Amino acid sequence: MIKKIKQKLNTLIGNASGYKGVIIVNLVIILLVVGLMYLQRNWIANEKKELKSMIAKQSISKKTLKTNTLKVPEKTMTTPAITPPREKENTGVISNNYSSGGRITQENIKNVIKEADMYFDYDQHRKAISIYEKLIDSKIAIDESDRVYSRLADSYYKLGKYGKASGIYRKVSNNYLNSPYRLKAQLGLGECLILNGDYGEARRVLYSITGLEAKYTEDNDKHIVIRAYYKIAGSYVAQAEQYRKEEEARQKAVAVRYKTNH
Numbered sequence: 001m002i003k004k005i006k007q008k009l010n011t012l013i014g015n016a017s018g019y020k021g022v023i024i025v026n027l028v029i030i031l032l033v034v035g036l037m038y039l040q041r042n043w044i045a046n047e048k049k050e051l052k053s054m055i056a057k058q059s060i061s062k063k064t065l066k067t068n069t070l071k072v073p074e075k076t077m078t079t080p081a082i083t084p085p086r087e088k089e090n091t092g093v094i095s096n097n098y099s100s101g102g103r104i105t106q107e108n109i110k111n112v113i114k115e116a117d118m119y120f121d122y123d124q125h126r127k128a129i130s131i132y133e134k135l136i137d138s139k140i141a142i143d144e145s146d147r148v149y150s151r152l153a154d155s156y157y158k159l160g161k162y163g164k165a166s167g168i169y170r171k172v173s174n175n176y177l178n179s180p181y182r183l184k185a186q187l188g189l190g191e192c193l194i195l196n197g198d199y200g201e202a203r204r205v206l207y208s209i210t211g212l213e214a215k216y217t218e219d220n221d222k223h224i225v226i227r228a229y230y231k232i233a234g235s236y237v238a239q240a241e242q243y244r245k246e247e248e249a250r251q252k253a254v255a256v257r258y259k260t261n262h
Helices: 002-013 016-071 110-122 126-137 145-159 161-177 182-195 199-210 219-259
Strands: none
Touching: 110 126, 110 182, 126 145, 145 161, 145 182, 161 182, 182 199, 182 219, 199 219
């Protein structure tokens, strides 16, 4: 067939040898394209067959799973929901040595810490505070005392008791220099000082974090540094807003005195 097409082309172009080479090249390209299209068509057909086979297998698997699921007893299919402890509920094994009225001892202190942590994790911060405080007052050595103090400060912070929180954050910052909770405690201290209106001291604490920015390599520490920068900026905004309100109050007082005198 190719030979016949070539003879016809030769007849059409005659002795025009200048165009003969171009036509042959184009003809070869066309033949290659047609061949590739044929191969692609076969490949697509094979892919469709494999896809249909996979769909059929999945359908069979789903039917089998559905059948097996229906046979499972209802009790094995239900998962008990995890709910936070309620005010009047006992917390079970974790608290059986403390919440039931027992005192904190060296033997049960780990369970007592677990109980406090459970309340903290469920945002029941008043209960968490009452236990963390008694753990500290027990004078028993605690392996993770820096974490206990840190969580106690966080609990006061979340309840809006910034004065108490700042005192405990400062204790963690000053007494646990190598603690993984120290940097977070410094940030918490700075935030509490801002909320209490002590902007100068807050910036001093926060700048002590940003000043060592190059030292920190962990992502969590870097995020704390970023938050410290943000809080520093926020402290200036908050202080400026305080000055604005004070200035407005001063001007109103002056206006009242002026009206009174005139």
